[in-house]
Amino acid sequence: MSLSMATLSHFNISWMILGLVLVLLGAVAPQAEARAFFVFGDSLVDSGNNNYLATTARADAPPYGIDYPTHRPTGRFSNGLNIPDIISAQIGQPQPPLPYLSPELNGQKLLVGANFASAGIGILNDTGIQFLNIIRMFRQLDYFEEYQRRVSALIGVQKTRQLVNQALVLITVGGNDFVNNYYLVPYSARSRQFQLPDYVKYLISEYRKLLMRLYKLGVCRVLVTGTGPMGCVPAELAMRSTNGGCSAELQRAAALYNPKLVQMLREVNRKIGKNVFIGANTQQMHMDFISNPQAYGFTTSKVACCGQGPNNGLGLCTVTSNLCRNPQAIRVLGSVPSI
Ligand SMILES: *[C@@H]1O[C@H](CO)[C@@H](O)[C@H](O)[C@H]1NC(C)=O
Numbered sequence: 259m260s261l262s263m264a265t266l267s268h269f270n271i272s273w274m275i276l277g278l279v280l281v282l283l284g285a286v287a288p289q290a291e292a293r294a295f296f297v298f299g300d301s302l303v304d305s306g307n308n309n310y311l312a313t314t315a316r317a318d319a320p321p322y323g324i325d326y327p328t329h330r331p332t333g334r335f336s337n338g339l340n341i342p343d344i345i346s347a348q349i350g351q352p353q354p355p356l357p358y359l360s361p362e363l364n365g366q367k368l369l370v371g372a373n374f375a376s377a378g379i380g381i382l383n384d385t386g387i388q389f390l391n392i393i394r395m396f397r398q399l400d401y402f403e404e405y406q407r408r409v410s411a412l413i414g415v416q417k418t419r420q421l422v423n424q425a426l427v428l429i430t431v432g433g434n435d436f437v438n439n440y441y442l443v444p445y446s447a448r449s450r451q452f453q454l455p456d457y458v459k460y461l462i463s464e465y466r467k468l469l470m471r472l473y474k475l476g477v478c479r480v481l482v483t484g485t486g487p488m489g490c491v492p493a494e495l496a497m498r499s500t501n502g503g504c505s506a507e508l509q510r511a512a513a514l515y516n517p518k519l520v521q522m523l524r525e526v527n528r529k530i531g532k533n534v535f536i537g538a539n540t541q542q543m544h545m546d547f548i549s550n551p552q553a554y555g556f557t558t559s560k561v562a563c564c565g566q567g568p569n570n571g572l573g574l575c576t577v578t579s580n581l582c583r584n585p586q587a588i589r590v591l592g593s594v595p596s597i
Contacts, residue, residue: 292349292350292351292352292370293349293424293425293426294355294369294370294371294421294422294424294425294426295342295345295346295349295351295354295355295370295371295425295426295427295428296355296371296372296373296374296402296425296426296427296428296477297342297355297371297372297373297374297375297427297428297429297430298374298375298395298398298399298402298427298428298429298430298431298472299375299379299428299429299430299431300375300376300377300378300379300380300430300431300433300434301315301317301335301375301377301378302335302340302341302375302430302433302483303340303341303342303373303375303428303430304317304333304334304335304340304357304373304375304376304377305332305333305334305340305342305343305354305355305356305357305373305375306318306332306333306334306356306357306359306360306373307333307357307358307359307360307373307374307375307376307377307393308333308376308377308378308392309333309357309359310357310359310360311359311376311391311392311393312390312391313377313378313389313390313391313392314388314389314390315376315377315378315386315389315392316333316377317331317332317333317334317335317336317377317575318331318332318333319331319576319577320577321337321564321575321577321579321581322334322335322336322337322575323336323337323338324337324338325337325338326338326339333357335377337563337564341428341430342354342355342373342375342428345426345428345481349426351370351371353367353370354370354373355370355371355372355373356370356372356373357372357373358372358373358374358401358405359393365412368405368408368409368412369409369412369413369421371425372401372402372405374393374398374399374401374402375393375398375430376392376393376394376398377389377392378392378434378438379392379393379394379395379398379431379434380395380431380432380433380434380435380438380439381395381431381432381435381461381464381465381468382435382439382448382461382464383395383396384439384447384448385434385435385438385439386434386438386439388438388442395431395468396468399468399471399472399475402472402475403475406418406422406475406476409421419476422475422476422477423476423477423478424478425477425478425479426479426481427472427477427479427480427481428480428481428483429469429472429480429481429482429483430483431465432461432465432484432485432515432519433485433486433488435461436485436488436508436511436512436515437488437493437494437508440452440454440457440511441507441508441511454510454511454514455514458511458514458515458518459518461515462515462518462519462522465519465522466522466526469482469523469526469535470526473526473530473534473535477534478532478534479534479536480534480535480536481536481538482519482523482535482536482537482538483537483538483540484512484515484516484519484520484537484538484539484540484541485511485512485515485516485540485541486512486540486541486544486545487504487509487512487541487544487545487548488505488508488509488511488512489504489505489506489507489508489509489510489511489512490504490505490509490545490548490559491562491571492560492561492562492565492569492570492571493562493565493569493571493572494508494571495560495568495569495571496567496568496569496571496572497571497572502560504548512541516539516540516541519537520537523535523536523537547559557582561582562582563581563582564579564580564581564582565579565580566579566580570582
């Protein structure tokens with residue numbers, strides 16, 4: 259999600275959100291021929307696009323990837339698999355979709371889908387400007403259009419339309435609009451422009467436009483994640499907590515944003531007359547991990563696995579960071595539930 263939240267998100271959130279994936283995909287049985295899968299959003303779902311960009315938001319060096327099958331960094335902001343990998347496997351794809359910018363994404367591999375996500379981005383264009391060259395949401399959608407032209411050249415317009423209609427889409431964005439924009443620095447431009455409830459309204463109205471554009475590009479089934487309890491991540495505990503508890507301000511932001519998102523999705527579905535957009539309650543699922551980490555195989559939810567400083571929650575995850583003793587133990591969680 260953000261680089262400062264990264265210490266938690268890279269190593270733990272994938273598994274924290276595993277529950278969401280399993281719940282959502284209960285209804286999606288593996289098929290003989292797997293449907294295509296498209297991914298949009300930020301670092302929680304970036305599988306390596308930023309490797310190809312001049313940006314500081316990257317995960318292409320150790321210890322990223324230490325528990326990935328190749329034990330090498332891939333650009334995923336994770337010690338191992340990320341959420342798109344898990345969803346892809348759940349819908350029966352032999353391989354997860356490649357990053358759209360990967361030179362290997364061509365020919366038949368295009369038919370599996372594509373991952374357009376880029377670490378650091380948000381709903382708003384001005385989110386993540388500190389990371390320089392990243393693929394903002396409007397550009398991810400431009401690339402999706404380009405993708406469809408490329409696939410049309412391969413299998414024809416009609417079959418391409420069908421592939422997109424039947425595809426599963428995941429979109430995970432929004433957290434950075436808080437932690438890497440509104441709350442990035444005291445008196446940020448957006449916080450001077452908007453009171454928090456008005457900022458939330460603005461975000462939701464911009465997000466709605468992005469989703470409508472996505473719908474017009476032909477997709478029919480979209481999982482939309484809300485934000486987790488942003489005030490409880492180790493980075494925010496380190497930077498903002500006064501009493502060891504979650505940051506009240508960021509918790510307030512999540513509490514305002516998530517219900518408004520659900521309401522917006524409901525309205526959009528009503529307007530288009532179909533349940534295209536499915537909201538995922540990441541807040542609740544993630545909160546379960548925060549309040550009862552042991553039940554899910556974590557020692558604690560207050561200390562990041564890769565980082566430095568208080569709560570191991572500051573700065574980037576690099577080769578010189580402190581690493582938790584046994585990150586691969588988290589993998590066990592990933593292999594437990596299967597449908
Ligand atoms: C973001 O930037 C693109 C390209 O400049 C523009 O088309 C789009 O309207 C902008 N979005 C917002 C919300 O300003």
